[in-house]
Amino acid sequence: MTFQSFAVTARPEQGPPRLAALRAEMAAQGLAGYLVPRADAHQGEYVAPCDDRLAWLTGFTGSAGFALVLADQAGVFIDGRYRVQVKSQVAECYTPVPWPETSAGDWLAQHLDGGLVGYDPWLHTPREIEAMEQALTPKGIGLKPTANLIDAIWTDRPARPTAPAEAFPVEIASLTAAEKREMVADTLRAAGHAACVLTLPDSICWLLNIRGSDIAHTPIVQCFAIVFDDARVALFADPAKFDGIDLGPEVSIAPRDAFEAALGQIASPVRLDKTSVPVLVQQVLQSWEIDIAWGDDPCVLPKARKTPAEIAATREAHLRDGAAMVEFLCWLDQQTPGAFTEIDVVKALEGFRTATNQLREISFETISGTGPNGAIVHYRVSEESNRTAQDGDLLLVDSGAQYFDGTTDITRTMPVGTPTAEHKDRFTRVLKGMIAISKARFPKGISGGDLDVLARNNLWQAGLDYDHGTGHGVGVYLGVHEGPQRISRVSRLPLEPGMILSNEPGYYKEGAYGIRIENLIVVQPFEIPQNGDTQRTMLAFETITWVPIDRRLIDLSLLTDDERAWLDTYHATCCENLASRLSPNAKTWLESMTAPL
Structure with a gap:
């Protein structure tokens, strides 16, 4: 047994040069600010090393929080659990900000006089962006979706996890995956929804009775899924992860990078949970003029x-x-x-x-x-x-x-x-x-x-x-x-x-x-x-x-x-x-x- 180290975490001396590199990217993009979340595209508490952007930039390793970087200051937003911890982890170029007492929108409105703040639409939810826009629009500050600026400067970023998936026994799950899929399909049909998009890996793992080891401590497979009202599921993950697992003919598997294109092929209306789905999913569906029906992830309560x-x-x-x-x-x-x-x-x-x-x-x-x-x-x-x-x-x-x-x-x-x-x-x-x-x-x-x-x-x-x-x-x-x-x-x-x-x-x-x-x-x-x-x-x-x-x-x-x-x-x-x-x-x-x- 070895004691774990966290290789992606910025050491205090690395904070200023990494911050300077991000500011250079912001200037090149014409951005007055940039938002760096803890979350990945799945909005989970734990992230894979390749997605631990907040720790790489700031040194802060808490399970919740984010950074807002401007040309002249940078705030690390932390809740009550981390107000002592953050002081020992971030360099002096970062200012700890109590959150949620101070919201991102309020802080930006106080420190910016107009301009655009960039964000990666894969890493933020519609509810989060809507709340910020309500605070910023009256101040003349806009939000701009961009490619991820941290990824542009993170030259030794780790690879995405490749751990295999495994079947979870129905003796413990109590319900077969087919029964769970039909349960979700019943929910969709009752609401008049043609399909729903799932981006929470624990929801998908519960639904399909699978587990994995893509991230530390939580046995999930990082993936996306589309569930249709006839109980079919389109799963988007590395197909090699599922060698030896029979998910049945109603479940198709395609690579992660096929997910975005598949969104444009769904019939309307499509159910999305605005508290967990990436903004990018909303944007893609809207670009194809596919109707969106906002609603809860239909797996969350049955799983609970x-x-x-x-x-x-x-x-x-x-x-x-x-x-x-x-x-x-x-x-x-x-x-x-x-x-x-x-x-x-x-x-x-x-x-x-x-x-x-x-x-x-x-x-x-x-x-x-x-x-x-x-x-x-x-x-x-x-x-x-x-x-x-x-x-x-x-x-x-x-x-x-x-x-x-x-x-x-x-x-x-x-x-x-x-x-x-x-x-x-x-x-x-x-x-x-x-x-x-x-x-x-x-x-x-x-x-x-x-x-x-x-x-x-x-x-x-x-x-x-x-x-x-x-x-x-x-x-x-x-x-x-x-x-x-x-x-x-x-x-x-x-x-x-x-x-x-x-x-x-x-x-x-x-x-x-x-x-x-x-x-x-x-x-x-x-x-x-x-x-x-x-x-x-x-x-x-x-x-x-x-x-x-x-x-x-x-x-x-x-x-x-x-x-x-x-x-x-x-x-x-x-x-x-x-x-x-x-x-x-x-x-x-x-x-x-x-x-x-």
Whole structure:
């Protein structure tokens, strides 16, 4: 096992010359500005090295953000997760800009007096460009689609991935690809749509029951697809990826570069999701005078509503992963403060997962942050930032795994040596929020935005908060961050049975420590005994992550009796579920860490 490096990322000394080269291209094109997104043509969280343009230009490696480059200044736009991280990654020629508090349109309107801002129409969605145009048009600033200017100056750009695809077993998927295609075709026919264009690889992989390894951590095949109202699918990807896979006669395969021409051959109207499809698709269809019907990607919600077979498989993946986590936590408790580093933690944890003999990949780069590094929400340890754990530190470890039967994501925070009273207070407030979400009962129709306050209330009582959502969706051997379901104050999507989400409140004190506790949960129907009143259809969360929460960081005086009972029951279930899967040492450790409070 080797520690990953990120070869495309700009080092601080490379930032100014690369920025100067981009500005020269802008001047040659007559552009006053240029937009450099994190996203690729598929709008995914992770990108292939050949598409990691933002990191190549600026050095910023976060999973969300973008840069706006003008002739005299350059802003790197980052949300609350990355405001500490960005300071250590970008050169002084870049200015961090808080986003979404400051939008791209507002920033450009403030710093430009007319002119054209270029963008690659493969890398931006219609909704994104429309929002910018609304802010810029009154200021006399225009947006101009161009060829990608980063690609013009990136002389050693890596090649596009060529990893083979693989079939995903119907025993886990529960539905055959033919059944899924017919389901989507039914949706199209009911709406009067002749076809839809899919550009999200996880949607296409779900639809065709395939997986791949084109990018790190997420088992997708990078591809585009057109689904017709008769359930046929035209797939656009390297055909060599599918050698040995029988997708059936209703699925044709053509190279990626045939996609644009194929768009001009579709009958009207064509369904597009303006939150995910590239602007270029819209432009091509309009150039052929093909009618566009705006609508949601028809795979997104069916994919989010996991079948009983998918949930059963995911439960097993979490038990396997929970045992690996307990082996790791047992190992961690044997380490001496000052004698191990953040990278040691990453290697040890990935080693225990590898020892299951069923690990396909980690589901994201393991976050291992001690002391002040733990306050960087999406911290990624490197050889340069690697810190030795010291007595009095908190260690935050956020990690996950990709198994063929499920995707995991778990965070635990542990003391290194003796925690302070402040550590315990903040940890217990975070724990109370996590328990509140776990215990929630709510009527059908409630969204994650309605529940988010439950996780934050005990922090708010102390004037504290955290700058990220409380929960994201999770796939089944797909994306560890899956939409559209969320537990977030901005989410209005009703939660539905079968949706898997994370439950991960936190607290971060910049320059000192970070705390986060995360389990995965599944939305399930919940029956309340009839009492004579009219009853509503109720839902609740089933916890599927089983790993003890560090009791040494709990201030018991802050827990209610109900919270103590929940934690005792949770710990007893951890022991019951995992004991038979553990080594003798880890089993003894687990029994001690799950004893009743």
